[in-house]
Amino acid sequence: MRPPATPVRTGAAPGTGSLATALVHEHVTDAMKAPDLLRLTDNIVLARFETMKVYAALGAVRTLLARGTVSPGQTLVDSSSGIYALALAMACHRYGLRCHIVASTTVDATMRAQLEILGATVDQMPPSRSLRLDQERRVRRVRRLIAERPGTHWMRQYHDAVHYAGYREFADLVDAALPGVPLTVVGAVGTGASTGGLVQPLRGRGRPVALTGVQPFGSVTFGSEGFDDPEAIIAGIGSSIPFDNVRHRLYDTLHWVDFRHAMAGAVALLREHAVFAGLSTGAAFLTAAWEARQHPERTHLVIGADTGHRYTERVFARHREALDARALEPLRITGLADLAMPWSVMDWKRRDHDVRPPADHPPTDHPPTEEDRTT
Template sequence: MNAVHEHITDAIKQPDLVRLTDNVILARFETMKVYAALGAVRTLLDRGVVRAGQTLVDSSSGIYALALAMACHRYGLKCHIVASTTVDSAMRAQLEVLGATVDQMPPSQSLRLDQERRVHRVTQLLAQRPDVHWMRQYHDSVHYEGYKHFAELITRALGDGPLTVVGAVGTGASTGGLIEPLRRADPSVRLLGLQPFGSVTFGSEGFTDPEAIIAGIGSSIWFDNVRHHLYDRLHWVDFRHAMAGAVGLLRDHAVFAGLSTGAAYLVAGWEAARNPDRTHVVIGADTGHRYVERVFARHSEALDVESLEPLEITSLDNLAMPWSAMEWHRRAWPVVQQEEQAS
């Protein structure tokens, strides 16, 4: 018998686990960052850092915004979102009905410009309203807390056996918050991170993806919540490859998911075929609704997933579009300085 939930956040925070192939399992979320927002807000309230009725503010490209607004709704807090240009009208309407104040950045094809505008606006708000608490999803490790429950779910469902987690790096909290508790039980669990070209997080800031911003995968600004030493391997994918994965996932498995999930599906398929002894868990962060016009309406243009393969590199100096892959070996950042010291 299904449980009766006291709030919608309890109903949607857990993913559905869907077997795509013998050794690829999709953890499909409606909005994954409910885990992060609930865990963070609950912890801050317990610590006395924030109080009921206070306003929480943060910057978001979409799914964290909705998760934070829902957490505020649950715990009696006010919410102010500085939204990316990628936040669509459906998402904005939900935020506003939930009572959130929404500051949205103007249209931009530049990941860097969009994020710089958001950071500037948050800084303005904090100067004007000292009572506002900045959630700092990019920097405050409190966002790791909620994903411990995700790790418990994975462990119960999959049991023992070689495991690889595949997910977008983004803020670092979802992949990091999942892998740390998993590795406490089994240090051999591997983590494969995804990055877009143009992100500073793993050294691709010198590239520009001319087609689109891939929200939630990388960043043009530094994120303290990314713990580089947790990652075993990295894949960098451009918009066209992420689009191929998203369309392929819908076509092959009837799963309607966003671009970060599409990129993870593409990467997991490649990796799973070469590591058949390992179960690969794909983190499916959100649904595909906000990508209808930019991705799914153009499905006839999508590349065939089976025809794609990465360039295998051994140094960031060899990084190249449209898809590169590299063993990271759980190294800290900056890797270049470490290599120089070792030599």
């Protein structure tokens, strides 16, 4: 295990006239994991990550090694739409583990090349415009791998609460940077670990933190599975299968946003604040801007999960088509029966939600059966 980063005194930073303190990191994961905190407006702050799930992957791998659940040289496998794959590959690189990724159709050539050079084996699903079909294929493939290769450890980022562990460090950073203010965290729900892993420690310290989640249409996580967004999969923010790591009772407010509204938010974030970020960040920024107008007394922290590079062609090259984010408003609803595209908002009020997969959906998280070994 590598030692932690150590502070080193550097020369004067240009224009400062004084010595600056910098860190010399022992591994790139230390340099990448913490976000830059950017104040976008008086009451909106962006936590801008290069790859947010480095926190999740590092925290999970370190915990599993400490428990003796996995050992150096062992293969870790999981399904991913992109940023968790890279984070897990880097964590494996750091701690001498092997990595096998069953990749979403949304993983591009740049991401795949990085994974392969880091030593990961990559199985990528064929092109699909269906969130459900893409995730079903990935889950089936992971379960076959586990059946065929005894000793391989399934990381289960969607289900294993070990992925919450790393975000306590993020909570420490937020608590120190934004002390004593009424805080609303705004982020894509995805696996649930990033928003939940941040908010739970903050609330545990007595802070009155509200949590606003963002979902795409077509996700079962918060009841929009009856909708189909025809333009694109918004990678990493929704699901066609139930995720155990989503703790519904943590969320105060939910927004459902379609692709074109997420695109509007991503383009607006770049145009107005020079921040190049992905679609989930664009959806969260759009949502936070509206929430900030409704609640100007609160500071809204937007989780910016990754950069915009993998969306260059699908989103940013089409920037002239983007809707004017400032002119967009959500439909306020009081129940899921009223849910409507392209953008809806509901006071969730920290309630439970019974998420049931469709009857024809394959099992997602149990030991492989004989059927899995032969399909």
